[in-house]
Amino acid sequence: PATRPWWERGVVYQIYPRSFQDSDGDGVGDLAGIEARLDHVASLGVDAIWLSPIFPSPMKDFGYDVADYCGVEPMFGNLAAFDRLLAAVHDRGLKLILDFVPNHSSDQHDWFVESRSSRDNPKRDWYIWRDPKPDGSPPNNWISDFGGSAWEWDAATGQYYLHAFLKEQPDLNWRNPQLRAAMFDVLRFWMDRGVDGFRIDVLWHIVKAEHFGDNPLNRDWTPQRTERDKVLQIHSTDQPEAHAISAEFRKLAEGYGTDPDNGRVLIGEIFLPNDAHARWYGIPERPQVHLPFNFQLIENGWDAGTLKQVIGEYEASLPDFGWPNWVIGSHDAPRIAARVGECQARVAAMLLLTLRGTPTLYQGDELGIGEVPIPPDRVRDPQHLRQPHLDIGRDRSRTPMPWDDTPFAGFSSVEPWLPLNPDWRDRNVAAQDGEPASMLTLYRRLLALRRAEPALSVGGFHLLDAPDGVLAYSRTAEGRTLRILLNLTDQPRAIDWDGDVLLSTLHSPARPGSLQPDEGLILA
Numbered sequence: 174p175a176t177r178p179w180w181e182r183g184v185v186y187q188i189y190p191r192s193f194q195d196s197d198g199d200g201v202g203d204l205a206g207i208e209a210r211l212d213h214v215a216s217l218g219v220d221a222i223w224l225s226p227i228f229p230s231p232m233k234d235f236g237y238d239v240a241d242y243c244g245v246e247p248m249f250g251n252l253a254a255f256d257r258l259l260a261a262v263h264d265r266g267l268k269l270i271l272d273f274v275p276n277h278s279s280d281q282h283d284w285f286v287e288s289r290s291s292r293d294n295p296k297r298d299w300y301i302w303r304d305p306k307p308d309g310s311p312p313n314n315w316i317s318d319f320g321g322s323a324w325e326w327d328a329a330t331g332q333y334y335l336h337a338f339l340k341e342q343p344d345l346n347w348r349n350p351q352l353r354a355a356m357f358d359v360l361r362f363w364m365d366r367g368v369d370g371f372r373i374d375v376l377w378h379i380v381k382a383e384h385f386g387d388n389p390l391n392r393d394w395t396p397q398r399t400e401r402d403k404v405l406q407i408h409s410t411d412q413p414e415a416h417a418i419s420a421e422f423r424k425l426a427e428g429y430g431t432d433p434d435n436g437r438v439l440i441g442e443i444f445l446p447n448d449a450h451a452r453w454y455g456i457p458e459r460p461q462v463h464l465p466f467n468f469q470l471i472e473n474g475w476d477a478g479t480l481k482q483v484i485g486e487y488e489a490s491l492p493d494f495g496w497p498n499w500v501i502g503s504h505d506a507p508r509i510a511a512r513v514g515e516c517q518a519r520v521a522a523m524l525l526l527t528l529r530g531t532p533t534l535y536q537g538d539e540l541g542i543g544e545v546p547i548p549p550d551r552v553r554d555p556q557h558l559r560q561p562h563l564d565i566g567r568d569r570s571r572t573p574m575p576w577d578d579t580p581f582a583g584f585s586s587v588e589p590w591l592p593l594n595p596d597w598r599d600r601n602v603a604a605q606d607g608e609p610a611s612m613l614t615l616y617r618r619l620l621a622l623r624r625a626e627p628a629l630s631v632g633g634f635h636l637l638d639a640p641d642g643v644l645a646y647s648r649t650a651e652g653r654t655l656r657i658l659l660n661l662t663d664q665p666r667a668i669d670w671d672g673d674v675l676l677s678t679l680h681s682p683a684r685p686g687s688l689q690p691d692e693g694l695i696l697a
């Protein structure tokens with residue numbers, strides 16, 4: 174129904190700008206490249222594009238270290254190129270969502286340059302500075318997400334500053350009213366230009382407990398886990414003041430209108446258990462973000478029993494007014510096809526696009542890109558470089574889009590910044606276009622069906638009983654019920670079903686009474 178907001182009805186497509194399309198021959202993607210490839214995005218049948226950060230950045234964390242919140246990284250283009258891209262996106266009836274990185278800036282941002290210049294600089298308090306302990310050690314035991322202490326010593330001014338990520342990403346102090354005002358101006362700057370919303374990076378991190386006490390140790394930690402997991406981030410994340418700020422973000426966004434076709438959406442990146450996660454919706458009288466990003470399909474095992482539990486518990490945790498959302502891939506996570514295999518990746522596509530809630534689709538997953546080996550001399554991800562013994566490399570999901578079988582896969586005229594997927598000559602957009610059995614065709618069909626069937630986008634959701642290894646649920650809207658049966662195994666499964674097959678993940682669908690290995694069905 175048209176009264177539901179676009180971000181509930183629609184599907185988001187995540188673009189990693191460095192790796193979508195290079196238009197100027199430097200081996201790195203850019204905004205003009207994205208504009209040149211909008212036909213592909215539109216042909217998928219998605220509704221909105223989320224761009225990972227495009228702002229000026231020293232690229233220590235590939236754009237998540239912002240040196241100017243109101244500019245465009247020269248490698249990517251300039252504000253004029255951004256305006257052209259935004260207009261081209263809107264011309265196609267698509268929305269554009271930017272990545273807002275409020276927890277930390279780059280250490281090269283003017284604000285931090287000033288802040289670190291002296292203890293009495295007016296911007297000193299825009300970041301988080303603390304004295305050492307009497308023995309000279311850091312103020313507390315907080316650990317950076319990328320390993321090591323979250324505190325960096327600044328000899329010139331004799332204090333430590335806090336960084337939840339790299340030392341080149343100092344945390345901003347959201348308790349400071351001037352910093353807050355400056356950041357609200359940033360949001361206005363982009364919304365005034367016409368952007369349709371923000372994905373808010375590590376939103377649950379933005380305020381820290383005022384007492385800066387030690388975080389409790391994690392008794393379950395083993396050396397196989399990241400260093401960050403040594404402590405529980407009790408005092409460094411999920412503070413009440415951060416919820417209050419996200420309610421302010423919401424007010425600001427709604428100030429730009431609440432029309433279901435044109436309102437601005439806020440997607441908060443939140444990693445927390447269900448109950449704490451759900452609190453980021455706020456309450457009806459004081460809502461917070463529209464969509465607290467839900468990573469459960471990435472973080473949990475891939476089998477029918479686990480998925481059934483995860484989906485049921487997530488659904489049950491949502492407040493009545495809270496709209497769900499799902500994601501199976503991102504620039505931070507291993508590729509879905511690498512995790513579950515190519516055949517199950519087709520089942521995963523059907524799951525993502527038939528669950529209740531807004532799906533976010535990550536670039537390249539529509540081609541079924543799998544594991545991409547990154548030779549040691551080409552590793553770029555700072556998280557991987559700092560913890561090479563762990564299987565956490567993010568480069569392998571950030572490799573360039575393969576468009577065709579011309580040199581460098583049509584991505585660039587020179588060797589790209591990261592290697593291509595090894596099978597790029599066969600696995601590319603041109604090769605899969607129009608091929609009935611390709612992953613790309615499956616995604617297009619799923620997206621078209623989702624658009625044609627309100628039950629799949631905004632319909633009600635019920636888990637159904639099913640044999641071991643099968644996940645089954647129904648979606649209902651306007652008196653029409655569809656059933657989705659997903660075989661999460663590579664073995665046939667006996668299951669009674671009838672009705673019309675609207676779509677199968679396989680080229681020749683099963684006959685009633687069974688599901689083929691790795692088969693997913695949408696039935697009417």
Ligand code: TEU
Pocket residue numbers: 234237274318338374375442444504505506556565567
């Ligand atoms: O990621 C937040 C985050 O929690 C990461 O530490 C994530 O868990 C990790 O990358 C998984 O391996 C966001 C961005 O998506 C990420 O790219 C940035 O590096 C990070 O914030 C800092 O801005």
